[in-house]
Amino acid sequence: MNFEDIIYEKYEGRAKITINRPQKLNAFTNQTLHEMIEALIDAWTDKSVGAVILTGVGDRAFCTGGDQSIRSKDGYAIEESGEGFQGLSKLPLSNNHSLLLQTIRTIPKPVIAMVNGYAIGGGHVIHVVCDLTVASANAIFGQAGPRVGSFDAGYGSAFLARVVGEKKAREIWYLCEKYTAQDALAMGLVNRVVEQDRLSEEVEKICDSLISKSPTALAALKASFNADTESMWGIHTVAGLALNLYYNTDEAVEGRNAFMEKRPPDFKKFRS
Template identity: 50%
Template sequence: MRNAFRPLTVKEMIQALADARYDDNIGVIVLTGEGEKAFCAGGDQKVRGDYGGYQDDSGVHHLNVLDFQRQIRTCPKPVVAMVAGYSIGGGHVLHMMCDLTIAAENAIFGQTGPKVGSFDGGWGASYMARIVGQKKAREIWFLCRQYDAQQALDMGLVNTVVPLADLEKETVRWCREMLQNSPMALRCLKAALNADCDGQAGLQELAGQRHHAVLYDGRGAGRTQRLQPETSAGLQQI
């Protein structure tokens, strides 16, 4: 169902991202969907229970996608969304949570929650407004329209748009460029950029990353060993 997620899917993504975070051989993480028809269509409506919540196999209502969103934001490594096809609803929020988004020409973006009585009152609303502005964010949420890749690029939702056949190659090229830079610098910059809209938690994260840089790397933080960009090492796709 267009790479929709359910409780088990979210649990597996959380574990995969945790594994990538703590693997010293990985410098950049790529989040993508299976196939070329969809990045992610959000929550799987087939597992919504009688009270509207998403049920796991035991019948317990929980999804925990906010935990995964928070994990992307606080991961010290760049997380890149590689988007082909539909990026809708909760899937649209997931790509926004990533640090960069590389989109194929067939990508489609938008929100659908209000059509089925749901919404994302956290980053899905507030961070979207930071990206595209208040008026456009309200349009996206209130009207539930869909936007093609070029429209998404024009409003700042994605970083670049490429032919579908070149999507993986271009994503890897961007990742290898990042791998040439100081991991510690990228780590601290990510925390600093997130602090703008993550409130007190964001400031604490920034302070923690700065402390890590001084305590463990000291004056050599900017010279932290880089992963070799000419190889596929350092890239992790989940």
């Protein structure tokens, strides 16, 4: 399997998917999402794989969401290089991000987010839907949507509220502040925090533990945990449609332009 935006490895009963766009702080494009979905499906169907690791190259970022440099008034640009995996390149980026989240949730194997550096925006949502999150001490978590003219009104908000509680989830989205790894641990957003040089070691230890367990039992437990929030897929799908329409507004464009121009956005005129 040849990938450009990710590194995909399988070894000792685990699959590891690493976003490989360090020049963009591992922000994703449609191609990145296609490749991640394809790798997850391969791990799903490979009976030798018992656990999946998601991470980003380097120590600066796990993932910082969608690549704002390819976002226009019509949303995110669609790559022209081929059809993509099962023609997914024809879908808006928000739809592909939704498919990735749903694949993470439905793959009958535990998925561990190994967070090194920033987990922001859409990257933050990816780690939230993973079964477990292990963060390095330098990890930074947060949302940026309302600041850059975007939002995630599905898993990124509703499911986040199940993880950290309603009040905290609203704070995370409304204020767009950043939180340290220890902050994240205190609110139940991550499972463990370790020093940066021990991050990989800790995740590998967890994988060893998972792989030693009954795969059928783990798959049944994952399905059970998901069942209570399965209706959020419908909410997330509707939210994705709304987001695609929102990207075509001057308000959303102002958020994107302000981010690219490194200035505060001016949303005052849109309140009327």
